[in-house]
Amino acid sequence: LAGVNRNRTPRVVVIGAGFGGLWAARTLAQGNVDVLVIDRNNYHTFLALLYQVAAAELEAEDIAYPVRSIFWKHSNIDFTLAYARRIDLQNRIVVTDGESISYDYLILATGSITYSFGLPGVAENAYCLKTLEEAVALKNHIICCFEAAAREEDKAKRESLLTFVIVGGGATGVEYAGALAELIHGPLVKDYRTVDFQSARIILLEAADGLVANMPQSVRAYTLEKLQKMRVDVRLGAKVREVTSNAVLLSGQDNITTQTVVWTAGVKGEPLAELSGVATGRDGRVPVRETLQVLGQPEIYVIGDLASIKENNRVLPMVAQVAIQSGVSAAQNILRQINAQAPQPFRYHDRGSMITIGRKSAGVAIGARTYTGFVAWVIWLVIHLFNLIGFRNRMMVLINWAWDYLLYERAVRFVFPSEMPSLSKLSSCVRVGGLDKEPPKNSQ
Amino acid sequence: LAGVNRNRTPRVVVIGAGFGGLWAARTLAQGNVDVLVIDRNNYHTFLALLYQVAAAELEAEDIAYPVRSIFWKHSNIDFTLAYARRIDLQNRIVVTDGESISYDYLILATGSITYSFGLPGVAENAYCLKTLEEAVALKNHIICCFEAAAREEDKAKRESLLTFVIVGGGATGVEYAGALAELIHGPLVKDYRTVDFQSARIILLEAADGLVANMPQSVRAYTLEKLQKMRVDVRLGAKVREVTSNAVLLSGQDNITTQTVVWTAGVKGEPLAELSGVATGRDGRVPVRETLQVLGQPEIYVIGDLASIKENNRVLPMVAQVAIQSGVSAAQNILRQINAQAPQPFRYHDRGSMITIGRKSAGVAIGARTYTGFVAWVIWLVIHLFNLIGFRNRMMVLINWAWDYLLYERAVRFVFPSEMPSLSKLSSCVRVGGLDKEPPKNSQ
Numbered sequence: 001l002a003g004v005n006r007n008r009t010p011r012v013v014v015i016g017a018g019f020g021g022l023w024a025a026r027t028l029a030q031g032n033v034d035v036l037v038i039d040r041n042n043y044h045t046f047l048a049l050l051y052q053v054a055a056a057e058l059e060a061e062d063i064a065y066p067v068r069s070i071f072w073k074h075s076n077i078d079f080t081l082a083y084a085r086r087i088d089l090q091n092r093i094v095v096t097d098g099e100s101i102s103y104d105y106l107i108l109a110t111g112s113i114t115y116s117f118g119l120p121g122v123a124e125n126a127y128c129l130k131t132l133e134e135a136v137a138l139k140n141h142i143i144c145c146f147e148a149a150a151r152e153e154d155k156a157k158r159e160s161l162l163t164f165v166i167v168g169g170g171a172t173g174v175e176y177a178g179a180l181a182e183l184i185h186g187p188l189v190k191d192y193r194t195v196d197f198q199s200a201r202i203i204l205l206e207a208a209d210g211l212v213a214n215m216p217q218s219v220r221a222y223t224l225e226k227l228q229k230m231r232v233d234v235r236l237g238a239k240v241r242e243v244t245s246n247a248v249l250l251s252g253q254d255n256i257t258t259q260t261v262v263w264t265a266g267v268k269g270e271p272l273a274e275l276s277g278v279a280t281g282r283d284g285r286v287p288v289r290e291t292l293q294v295l296g297q298p299e300i301y302v303i304g305d306l307a308s309i310k311e312n313n314r315v316l317p318m319v320a321q322v323a324i325q326s327g328v329s330a331a332q333n334i335l336r337q338i339n340a341q342a343p344q345p346f347r348y349h350d351r352g353s354m355i356t357i358g359r360k361s362a363g364v365a366i367g368a369r370t371y372t373g374f375v376a377w378v379i380w381l382v383i384h385l386f387n388l389i390g391f392r393n394r395m396m397v398l399i400n401w402a403w404d405y406l407l408y409e410r411a412v413r414f415v416f417p418s419e420m421p422s423l424s425k426l427s428s429c430v431r432v433g434g435l436d437k438e439p440p441k442n443s444q
Numbered sequence: 445l446a447g448v449n450r451n452r453t454p455r456v457v458v459i460g461a462g463f464g465g466l467w468a469a470r471t472l473a474q475g476n477v478d479v480l481v482i483d484r485n486n487y488h489t490f491l492a493l494l495y496q497v498a499a500a501e502l503e504a505e506d507i508a509y510p511v512r513s514i515f516w517k518h519s520n521i522d523f524t525l526a527y528a529r530r531i532d533l534q535n536r537i538v539v540t541d542g543e544s545i546s547y548d549y550l551i552l553a554t555g556s557i558t559y560s561f562g563l564p565g566v567a568e569n570a571y572c573l574k575t576l577e578e579a580v581a582l583k584n585h586i587i588c589c590f591e592a593a594a595r596e597e598d599k600a601k602r603e604s605l606l607t608f609v610i611v612g613g614g615a616t617g618v619e620y621a622g623a624l625a626e627l628i629h630g631p632l633v634k635d636y637r638t639v640d641f642q643s644a645r646i647i648l649l650e651a652a653d654g655l656v657a658n659m660p661q662s663v664r665a666y667t668l669e670k671l672q673k674m675r676v677d678v679r680l681g682a683k684v685r686e687v688t689s690n691a692v693l694l695s696g697q698d699n700i701t702t703q704t705v706v707w708t709a710g711v712k713g714e715p716l717a718e719l720s721g722v723a724t725g726r727d728g729r730v731p732v733r734e735t736l737q738v739l740g741q742p743e744i745y746v747i748g749d750l751a752s753i754k755e756n757n758r759v760l761p762m763v764a765q766v767a768i769q770s771g772v773s774a775a776q777n778i779l780r781q782i783n784a785q786a787p788q789p790f791r792y793h794d795r796g797s798m799i800t801i802g803r804k805s806a807g808v809a810i811g812a813r814t815y816t817g818f819v820a821w822v823i824w825l826v827i828h829l830f831n832l833i834g835f836r837n838r839m840m841v842l843i844n845w846a847w848d849y850l851l852y853e854r855a856v857r858f859v860f861p862s863e864m865p866s867l868s869k870l871s872s873c874v875r876v877g878g879l880d881k882e883p884p885k886n887s888q
Contacts, residue, residue, distance in 0.1 A: 068635040
């Protein structure tokens with residue numbers, strides 16, 4: 001590569017400590033490179049279980065792991081807690097809130113953010129489920145709705161407080177609807193003796209004619225049936241046209257009065273690439289070459305949710321397996337480039353997909369095989385436990401699940417802090433520490 | 445009691461779900477009364493281990509327990525999440541952010557808050573350690589100081605970031621100094637390879653000539669020696685005159701440049717009683733009769749930190765044992781009043797006191813006996829585990845301690861949300877839900 005000074009160790013900067021970024025950094029650690037990982041949080045978040053935090057099933061700490069601990073054993077990996085604001089492609093510099101960081105190679109792994117499709121009121125009035133802060137804020141809100149309902153004398157207001165609308169019948173919407181149903185019709189019944197739980201409603205809105213579109217038909221049918229048994233009011237073909245502070249407005253259907261709208265209907269690429277002048281599609285994702293390099297920028301790789309990777313004429317989905325495999329592949333290609341070898345095309349190995357609806361109910365698709373019910377749920381449990389980083393996190397999650405699944409109790413029902421910390425006293429930390437409130441949901 | 449309608453069940457309102465309030469409510473549950481517990485949080489906080497949350501040793505959830513769960517089995521105890529703003533003594537009404545609540549009997553258990561003695565800059569620039577939010581904010585700040593130091597090029601600024609000043613050599617100051625020393629000279633060394641830990645300093649300032657004034661001499665000497673061995677710079681006779689945004693100013697001594705001042709030097713009674721026209725001492729505590737009743741208000745009892753209870757010409761200390769025992773006693777007296785019996789004087793049974801400095805080091809005083817070192821530490825561990833509410837919390841704390849004490853690792857080093865949630869979308873919840881940011885540290 002032109003421009004790399006061959007007299008010093010090449011520096012690879014990885015932006016984002018999600019699955020893609022972590023696996024890329026680990027792979028790079030085996031080569032003769034200096035690796036710097038940048039993230040706005042000092043922890044990695046296991047996003048697959050985020051909905052359980054929002055349903056008071058797990059603690060936020062259970063699905064987070066300190067990034068620095070992950071890299072203890074790798075002396076050539078360093079970490080910086082910072083917001084990446086812009087990439088200066090010309091000068092190969094990442095501009096952050098703090099220092100500017102130069103790179104020889106760059107891996108963009110900033111992931112995806114919630115997308116409202118421009119529908120009015122969504123950004124202002126709906127809860128999202130893409131970051132740990134959002135999950136904790138949503139959990140707090142759910143508990144507060146019950147606290148308020150317990151003392152609300154007006155019937156209409158009480159029903160509005162007890163109506164929970166989830167928009168989007170993909171994996172996140174389905175899994176959250178199930179977990180919320182188990183929370184509300186389980187432990188909360190014991191907590192709020194004066195509340196009439198007959199009027200508590202969970203409504204799942206999906207614009208298409210079915211749930212979890214990417215799953216096989218048997219899993220889709222099972223999911224719908226199971227959710228309905230769990231008292232979730234699933235409405236297919238329901239098109240949201242606006243979200244207000246106390247209602248969801250639908251096209252051609254009655255409005256739903258509610259204090260709680262959870263928006264899981266859309267995601268798009270995190271905007272750093274676009275803001276830096278990298279070409280992106282309408283969904284904000286970066287079309288990459290089959291080597292995962294950006295067109296015209298052979299020193300920049302894009303992986304995970306942010307990458308629009310075409311294989312057999314379809315774009316790979318935004319899932320952890322794609323992030324992990326593309327992260328490893330991009331790292332290997334950079335090591336090849338450094339050794340004056342040609343980067344290799346990325347090949348995705350689909351290991352199947354799965355969804356959980358609730359206690360003892362899940363759907364799993366591996367190759368041509370599908371499983372539903374208890375067996376699928378056990379597979380789901382084991383795979384998710386196995387993929388959590390850190391033995392301690394696995395143990396904590398196992399304990400919380402045991403409490404929930406065996407004792408039908410959830411221990412995490414606190415109204416706890418939910419916002420990003422604002423440590424205004426320490427300006428240097430505010431600047432670099434990911435503590436700035438201004439930038440919106442950035443799922444680096 | 446005049447004014448109590450004998451045709452209906454008397455209503456006892458308990459403000460505060462600390463140890464005092466909980467034990468009072470539990471005792472009342474055995475009588476023919478309706479009990480309503482009010483707190484601004486929906487959880488009870490085990491304050492004795494708060495410093496461990498601030499030292500990234502325990503998770504916030506480990507020392508919190510949902511109030512409603514505590515009272516599941518008691519059908520005559522209800523709970524309301526609300527700020528008590530004022531008591532209308534004349535009409536026997538508690539005015540909250542939400543509804544107004546009438547009472548026949550009232551137990552004030554709002555505890556104590558941090559007190560700056562009016563020293564300039566303390567309220568604006570120092571961290572406190574009296575609530576779960578404060579503990580999480582302090583932990584976040586400590587981690588941020590290291591993140592900032594890792595990239596700070598200026599030596600003086602770096603030293604300022606790595607200087608941690610704790611004001612107050614009482615139990616909280618001593619325990620936090622020890623826990624912070626173990627955090628900084630333990631797990632953080634592995635996390636921040638580029639930071640020079642020789643320049644990391646923990647300074648404990650105490651205005652008097654010794655630490656933990658209430659403990660026997662042998663424990664005091666042990667505490668001082670142990671802290672010094674743990675590289676804590678203990679400065680006795682150090683009188684703070686001002687705290688600025690980047691320094692502690694001392695009387696007759698050099699200023700200390702620092703980004704971190706933890707104020708544990710003063711507490712006073714929580715202001716609800718004073719704001720309602722109940723007579724209080726200069727320390728904001730309410731002098732009570734030996735039956736724990738307020739002078740001239742036989743239907744109002746004050747317990748715990750807020751009560752100034754004189755016994756043998758000394759005022760009882762602000763400790764959990766006094767809160768628990770006075771809570772039980774006040775509740776029994778109310779049940780006596782309802783049965784037309786005379787309230788009995790409160791007698792405190794001192795079960796001893798203890799302090800922990802760090803791993804395998806503590807001091808315990810029970811009657812005339814004192815223990816220091818490993819044995820004292822084991823006693824401390826067992827008693828604190830035993831006093832945590834909930835089997836799950838005990839298990840979680842045990843696991844976190846095992847990680848810390850056996851593996852010398854702390855798993856909780858996240859910069860996580862620290863503020864009170866601001867769920868502005870749900871105004872009814874903001875109003876009653878303890879989510880209002882306006883009132884200052886209220887340790888109900």
